[in-house]
Amino acid sequence: MNYWHHPKVGEDIQGESPLERNLHPEACAQCHQQQFNAWKGSRHALAYSPGLVGQFFSMGHQAGNDCLVCHAPLDRQQYKTPKDLVNSLSLLKRYAKGFDAEGSLDDMPVSLPLRHAGVTCAVCHIRDGQRFGPPRKGTDIVGKLSGAAHGGFIASKGFEQANFCASCHQFPQSYAINGKPLENTLEEWKQSRFSREGVQCQSCHMPDRQHLFRGVHDVDMVRSGLGFDVQQGDGWVRLRMSSVYIGHAFPSYVTPKVNIKAKGLDKYGHEVQTWQWSLQRKVFYDGGWQEASDTRLMPGERRVFMANRLKEDVVQVLFQVDVIPDDFYKGVYENLLQDMQEGTSRTLIQRALKDAGKNDYRLYQVTVDRKK
Numbered sequence: 001m002n003y004w005h006h007p008k009v010g011e012d013i014q015g016e017s018p019l020e021r022n023l024h025p026e027a028c029a030q031c032h033q034q035q036f037n038a039w040k041g042s043r044h045a046l047a048y049s050p051g052l053v054g055q056f057f058s059m060g061h062q063a064g065n066d067c068l069v070c071h072a073p074l075d076r077q078q079y080k081t082p083k084d085l086v087n088s089l090s091l092l093k094r095y096a097k098g099f100d101a102e103g104s105l106d107d108m109p110v111s112l113p114l115r116h117a118g119v120t121c122a123v124c125h126i127r128d129g130q131r132f133g134p135p136r137k138g139t140d141i142v143g144k145l146s147g148a149a150h151g152g153f154i155a156s157k158g159f160e161q162a163n164f165c166a167s168c169h170q171f172p173q174s175y176a177i178n179g180k181p182l183e184n185t186l187e188e189w190k191q192s193r194f195s196r197e198g199v200q201c202q203s204c205h206m207p208d209r210q211h212l213f214r215g216v217h218d219v220d221m222v223r224s225g226l227g228f229d230v231q232q233g234d235g236w237v238r239l240r241m242s243s244v245y246i247g248h249a250f251p252s253y254v255t256p257k258v259n260i261k262a263k264g265l266d267k268y269g270h271e272v273q274t275w276q277w278s279l280q281r282k283v284f285y286d287g288g289w290q291e292a293s294d295t296r297l298m299p300g301e302r303r304v305f306m307a308n309r310l311k312e313d314v315v316q317v318l319f320q321v322d323v324i325p326d327d328f329y330k331g332v333y334e335n336l337l338q339d340m341q342e343g344t345s346r347t348l349i350q351r352a353l354k355d356a357g358k359n360d361y362r363l364y365q366v367t368v369d370r371k372k
């Protein structure tokens with residue numbers, strides 16, 4: 001089965017009760033509360049976002065559907081008519097989330113169309129009316145299994161493998177720019193030691209099957225994958241950054257940017273010297289996509305950032321590492337706003353720009369006293 005080829009949920013949803021046949025994440029939450037509570041804090045739950053949908057009005061609903069292939073891919077999440085899109089714009093303006101955060105079916109402010117729930121439970125778990133999932137914990141029995149609800153489920157080992165994530169997190173090689181597609185996460189993983197050691201995407205992003213999907217927007221997740229240490233010698237101080245537990249490039253996508261800054265401070269705390277570096281795959285569009293540079297940290301790689309030729313009056317060196325998860329999108333939104341008329345789409349893009357700004361954080365900071 002090519003699980004992702006035609007993600008049709010079908011009309012004949014298995015289950016005795018309306019609750020079992022309800023595809024909204026709040027319905028799943030009634031019986032699978034753990035998964036719901038983890039998923040609702042993930043980017044998957046926000047995939048039908050203002051930054052995405054705010055762009056659709058000018059593109060048209062058909063072109064919008066091409067984007068939904070990853071952001072809300074089920075057949076019944078697609079736009080059937082232009083009106084579906086117009087309705088969606090005003091609903092999205094009123095409701096920031098596409099589901100009730102408490103998982104309550106009664107408190108739902110309005111019955112939002114399923115597309116608002118983005119990469120929701122049914123996207124990964126329902127095909128042709130049936131539930132699919134990994135084999136029950138601690139077993140490796142596959143195939144149709146009976147269960148106390150929704151007519152049981154079909155157990156498949158595909159859920160435990162990296163390939164499961166590929167349709168949305170890997171572009172085909174035919175889209176390559178300088179040999180690498182804009183999204184190349186699965187390939188990067190295949191070339192790393194993690195694929196050889198059997199450490200799947202799920203091992204890191206769904207530990208113990210938790211539906212957290214934490215990534216570059218989560219400071220603790222990013223820290224968990226990196227090592228830092230400092231050294232100094234005659235006239236220099238250096239920061240070493242190692243990618244110890246990241247299964248792909250850091251960062252994997254062209255959209256985040258990591259800034260590393262070193263400041264030489266005198267005894268009054270004044271900045272007398274400055275050094276700057278960044279980790280980013282920088283691309284630009286000029287009739288076609290081009291790569292300007294690629295300074296990302298590869299799995300297992302260790303990079304040295306050297307503050308050297310320190311001036312006499314420098315007594316301390318301060319290193320700061322900052323992450324801007326949505327660096328590229330900020331530029332996209334700013335450009336869009338330049339020639340966008342007043343209206344709902346503009347309001348959504350403005351919100352997206354504001355949200356993107358709130359995602360920046362300091363990953364690491366250290367002060368090194370100079371030994372003379």
Ligand code: HEC
Nearest residue numbers: 019020023027028031121125132133134136147148149153
């Ligand atoms: C009325 C309660 C109920 C509702 C509602 C419900 N489920 Fe289930 N689900 C169950 C039960 C019971 C099982 C069987 C567990 C077992 O036998 O191991 C199950 C099993 C599953 C499995 C397989 C778990 C595994 O071990 O692989 C998946 C996946 C799943 N459900 C997804 C969903 C999704 C998605 C929704 C919402 C669209 C949903 N369920 C709604 C009760 C429910």
Ligand code: HEC
Nearest residue numbers: 043044046047070071164165168201205213214215216217
């Ligand atoms: C149906 C498409 C789809 C599938 C399948 C999918 N993802 Fe995603 N994923 C997305 C989209 C779209 C986003 C971005 C959501 C947003 O921010 O709008 C995302 C975001 C993420 C993020 C957060 C990235 C960040 O910027 O912090 C992680 C981590 C992630 N996915 C991991 C996984 C893993 C692991 C799997 C496989 C188990 C998987 N995804 C399967 C579509 C998918």
Ligand code: HEC
Nearest residue numbers: 046047049051052055066067069070167168169253255329
């Ligand atoms: C192959 C799957 C795929 C397709 C198709 C896709 N996206 Fe995404 N999109 C992602 C993933 C994965 C992320 C999160 C990682 C990243 O930032 O690249 C994302 C993130 C985004 C974000 C930033 C997060 C957010 O939701 O605000 C925007 C905006 C976005 N996509 C817009 C679009 C638009 C517009 C299209 C159609 C032209 C599109 N995407 C098509 C996979 C996809």
Ligand code: HEC
Nearest residue numbers: 025028032035036039119120121124134137159160202209
């Ligand atoms: C991006 C895809 C994706 C989404 C969205 C998703 N799941 Fe899952 N789910 C998985 C994968 C992959 C596994 C198996 C993980 C593993 O084996 O490490 C899984 C496992 C499960 C299991 C079995 C858990 C266990 O402990 O045995 C249940 C139940 C389940 N999911 C329900 C849900 C519910 C409910 C939602 C929505 C709130 C949801 N899933 C959203 C991909 C997804």
Ligand code: HEC
Nearest residue numbers: 165169186189201204215216225245246247250251252253
């Ligand atoms: C060894 C652990 C590990 C494995 C394996 C792994 N990741 Fe990650 N992933 C991380 C860590 C840590 C981060 C946060 C740092 C970063 O952004 O690279 C991350 C970040 C991400 C992000 C955020 C976007 C970005 O630009 O970095 C996405 C999406 C993602 N991973 C998807 C995947 C997919 C898909 C796979 C499997 C092909 C996978 N990951 C395998 C640890 C892992």
